[in-house]
Amino acid sequence: MEIIIATNNQGKVREFKNRLKDYEVFSLKDKNIDIEVEEDGKTFEENAIKKARTISDMTGALVMADDSGLEVFALDNAPGIYSARYGGEGLDDKGRYEKLLKDLEGKTDRDARFVSVIALCFPDGRNVTLRGECYGEITTAPDGDGGFGYDPIFYYPPLKKTFGTLTLEEKNEISHRARALDKMELFFKDEMSCLENEYLRLEIGSKGGEILHLINKSNGENLMNTDLKSWDYVAPVCFPVLGEVPDDTYYYQNKKYLIDLHGFAHLQKFSLVSASENSVTYRLNETEYSYKSWPFRFSLEITYTLTGKKVETLYKVTNNDDKQMFFNIGGHDTYAITTDYENYSLEYEKEEEIPKNCIYTNNRQFFEALPEKAKTFPVMMSKDRAIAFFTKDLKSSWVQLNYKDKPVVRVYFEREKTDSLGFWNEPNSKFYCIEPWAGIHEECQTTNITEEKTNLRYLEPNEEYTYYHSAEYFL
Numbered sequence: 001m002e003i004i005i006a007t008n009n010q011g012k013v014r015e016f017k018n019r020l021k022d023y024e025v026f027s028l029k030d031k032n033i034d035i036e037v038e039e040d041g042k043t044f045e046e047n048a049i050k051k052a053r054t055i056s057d058m059t060g061a062l063v064m065a066d067d068s069g070l071e072v073f074a075l076d077n078a079p080g081i082y083s084a085r086y087g088g089e090g091l092d093d094k095g096r097y098e099k100l101l102k103d104l105e106g107k108t109d110r111d112a113r114f115v116s117v118i119a120l121c122f123p124d125g126r127n128v129t130l131r132g133e134c135y136g137e138i139t140t141a142p143d144g145d146g147g148f149g150y151d152p153i154f155y156y157p158p159l160k161k162t163f164g165t166l167t168l169e170e171k172n173e174i175s176h177r178a179r180a181l182d183k184m185e186l187f188f189k190d191e192m193s194c195l196e197n198e199y200l201r202l203e204i205g206s207k208g209g210e211i212l213h214l215i216n217k218s219n220g221e222n223l224m225n226t227d228l229k230s231w232d233y234v235a236p237v238c239f240p241v242l243g244e245v246p247d248d249t250y251y252y253q254n255k256k257y258l259i260d261l262h263g264f265a266h267l268q269k270f271s272l273v274s275a276s277e278n279s280v281t282y283r284l285n286e287t288e289y290s291y292k293s294w295p296f297r298f299s300l301e302i303t304y305t306l307t308g309k310k311v312e313t314l315y316k317v318t319n320n321d322d323k324q325m326f327f328n329i330g331g332h333d334t335y336a337i338t339t340d341y342e343n344y345s346l347e348y349e350k351e352e353e354i355p356k357n358c359i360y361t362n363n364r365q366f367f368e369a370l371p372e373k374a375k376t377f378p379v380m381m382s383k384d385r386a387i388a389f390f391t392k393d394l395k396s397s398w399v400q401l402n403y404k405d406k407p408v409v410r411v412y413f414e415r416e417k418t419d420s421l422g423f424w425n426e427p428n429s430k431f432y433c434i435e436p437w438a439g440i441h442e443e444c445q446t447t448n449i450t451e452e453k454t455n456l457r458y459l460e461p462n463e464e465y466t467y468y469h470s471a472e473y474f475l
């Protein structure tokens with residue numbers, strides 16, 4: 001198959017060619033196309049699509065384009081899509097990063113991310129965008145002269161170096177562009193899919209059958225975990241256990257089993273089994289690895305559906321074994337927040353009892369001070385330690401995260417099946433987890449032996465169990 005890369009930058013063409021070995025890749029020059037597409041979109045996605053769509057409509061070919069830039073949080077995500085033009089036309093790369101350092105003078109929040117968006121525009125009118133991000137901090141002075149653009153002032157904490165001091169090979173392992181290219185490879189191998197409507201774009205990967213990104217199309221913002229340096233996941237499924245079984249060990253029919261935190265499903269590769277315009281289904285069956293942790297033949301399907309401003313998640317577990325099977329299942333979705341935690345509150349549909357003795361309420365004073373029952377209460381988020389708590393015996397069927405008393409997202413769950421609703425934040429992170437669980441956290445159990453626990457789900461051979469939740473965004 002033939003792909004045209006909508007760029008005149010030979011460096012980019014080389015990089016793409018290298019990643020698309022099974023395709024015939026052409027540059028604009030190869031095709032004698034001489035055109036400058038104006039980048040007047042409001043987001044990286046819009047700009048990347050505009051470039052690729054223009055050429056695809058002209059040639060009738062599959063066309064790919066990319067758009068990238070740097071977003072600095074304390075500057076309201078500037079320079080963003082204007083990265084190449086920051087400070088006006090007269091500046092070179094050095095002039096631009098010096099201006100950025102000046103604009104950040106005196107600011108303590110220096111968090112930033114590089115963004116790269118690849119658009120694939122198909123001759124049939126389909127547009128797909130794939131986003132890669134890399135999180136870091138803006139230094140107070142440049143370091144290194146490698147790379148280009150803002151590299152000398154972009155400090156990457158995992159390597160404890162600026163991009164300006166990395167070798168090309170090092171940068172290509174972790175950069176935003178490398179991550180977008182990784183996704184492109186997954187997409188071409190059918191290991192990733194995208195759903196898109198007027199408001200939202202949802203990217204789903206085969207690893208863990210998990211959401212990779214949820215983007216607000218009006219401004220390109222991430223609505224889920226924007227902070228992968230704090231936690232590697234966006235919306236992992238917890239299956240067949242919830243939380244950490246003490247010592248990672250349990251016994252079934254007198255045999256000892258070791259099982260990962262939140263089970264194994266989020267670590268395994270799912271297969272895409274069906275896709276329609278607004279819905280995709282991924283499936284996991286037993287593997288050698290899963291069988292060692294949990295001796296059952298099963299199918300776990302995750303279906304994501306995009307409806308207006310809502311993302312729906314349906315889990316379906318089927319017992320394919322010839323013996324009774326036990327499990328728990330739950331979602332662990334992240335929602336993007338900012339670190340002014342005091343401005344957030346949680347609002348339930350109905351009055352709920354506020355947990356005072358559930359695990360991880362390691363700021364007991366906070367919980368002691370809450371009323372016995374409430375519909376709305378301040379969110380327990382912490383800058384210095386992980387906090388998790390659970391509401392049980394729920395009367396509500398939704399809970400909502402508010403910012404300055406305005407709704408951000410409302411999470412609906414199946415009240416009758418939901419034994420506990422978990423909330424968790426990693427210290428200083430920019431996401432908050434709301435976790436509807438058909439079951440109870442392993443460490444909240446009275447016994448370590450999984451077979452004898454309460455709140456387990458059981459399925460007879462060929463029986464199936466479904467569990468649903470959804471998140472509605474107030475965009």
Ligand code: IMP
Nearest residue numbers: 066067068069070083084148149150151
């Ligand atoms: P474009 O994708 O060619 O439009 O690049 C936009 C601008 O973003 C570049 O001119 C750089 O200023 C900045 N930028 C994008 N990627 C990088 C990077 O990897 N390092 C440094 N600056 C970058």
